[in-house]
Amino acid sequence: MKQQKGATLITVLVILIVVTLLGTIAVKMGIVGLKIATNSQVNALLLENSDSALFNIENPDQIERQLALDGMFAYFNSAANADDELVFCYRAAQNAFYDFSKASVIAADGTTTKIGVDGYCKANQFAMGRSAVLSQVYLTKSSTVSAPFGSVPKGTSIGQSNVPATSNNIGATVISVLPSFASATSTQIEACFKRPSIKPATGQTVGECFDNLGIPYNMQHADYVVGGQPKLVS
Numbered sequence: 001m002k003q004q005k006g007a008t009l010i011t012v013l014v015i016l017i018v019v020t021l022l023g024t025i026a027v028k029m030g031i032v033g034l035k036i037a038t039n040s041q042v043n044a045l046l047l048e049n050s051d052s053a054l055f056n057i058e059n060p061d062q063i064e065r066q067l068a069l070d071g072m073f074a075y076f077n078s079a080a081n082a083d084d085e086l087v088f089c090y091r092a093a094q095n096a097f098y099d100f101s102k103a104s105v106i107a108a109d110g111t112t113t114k115i116g117v118d119g120y121c122k123a124n125q126f127a128m129g130r131s132a133v134l135s136q137v138y139l140t141k142s143s144t145v146s147a148p149f150g151s152v153p154k155g156t157s158i159g160q161s162n163v164p165a166t167s168n169n170i171g172a173t174v175i176s177v178l179p180s181f182a183s184a185t186s187t188q189i190e191a192c193f194k195r196p197s198i199k200p201a202t203g204q205t206v207g208e209c210f211d212n213l214g215i216p217y218n219m220q221h222a223d224y225v226v227g228g229q230p231k232l233v234s
Contacts, residue, residue: 042178046218049133049176053090054222056097057137057172063226070100073226076141076168083108083141085196089121090135090174092128106138106196110203120193123179123186134189135176136206138197142171142223168226173197175206177217184213197221 056062066073075086085106088098104119106112112120120136127135175197179189192209197219199205210217 042181042216043218045133046176046178046216047220049090049127049135050174050218050220053127053135053137053174053176054172054220056090057222057224059097062097066098067226072098072100072103072139073168073170075100075139076170081105081141084114085198086119086139088119088137089125089193090127090137091125093125106194110196110200112194117194120190123189127176132180133176133178134193135174136193138173138175138206140171140173140198142169170224170226171221172224173219173221175210175217175219177210177215179215182213182215184215188213189215 065071068074072086072088075081075084086103087106088103090097094102102118103115104112104117105114107114121134123134124131125134127133177189192206192213192215195204195206195209197206204212207217207219
């Protein structure tokens with residue numbers, strides 16, 4: 001009888017192992033590529049919502065309204081409110097971008113009930129029609145020094161415009177989150193929205209809170225000189 005050395009079997013097994021390894025690598029590369037694409041889409045979606053809120057703040061058609069006594073800019077005319085953070089949820093279903101009756105305040109001492117709690121985002125108050133992203137706006141009085149007459153509307157003299165002249169410098173921070181990408185509960189999400197955007201003496205900021213929950217978020221900040229039209233300074 002002739003002895004069988006099994007060279008063909010060994011060759012086939014080696015080829016099979018190589019093909020299996022190549023297939024495994026291809027699958028892993030596909031998964032990595034999918035994760036990168038998903039992360040890019042998430043970041044773009046969050047950035048789009050944050051920018052949308054900032055564009056509403058800069059809307060020249062709403063300046064006179066927001067400088068009224070119950071407007072978001074006029075809140076800081078009082079020295080008693082200078083250190084507060086005015087907070088409201090950016091809601092897609094709401095007709096007006098800002099409504100004082102649906103705003104809240106985080107005071108310098110950390111209290112969150114100065115004017116009620118309706119301004120903080122609830123887990124079902126989405127900033128877009130697709131019910132995916134939650135966005136909350138924080139307004140603060142900035143220490144930025146404004147240029148002389150920088151608050152007077154262009155093309156007018158003092159007293160000629162219907163828009164009140166004001167020297168307030170407003171800092172606006174918008175945080176947008178995508179809660180469906182984490183396992184956090186509605187209670188945890190809503191608790192984070194009651195955290196300040198500025199680092200407090202004790203406790204977390206809103207960004208740190210969502211970091212700890214593993215929820216993807218985007219935070220944008222802009223400083224404005226508020227007058228005839230919010231002028232972006234940074």
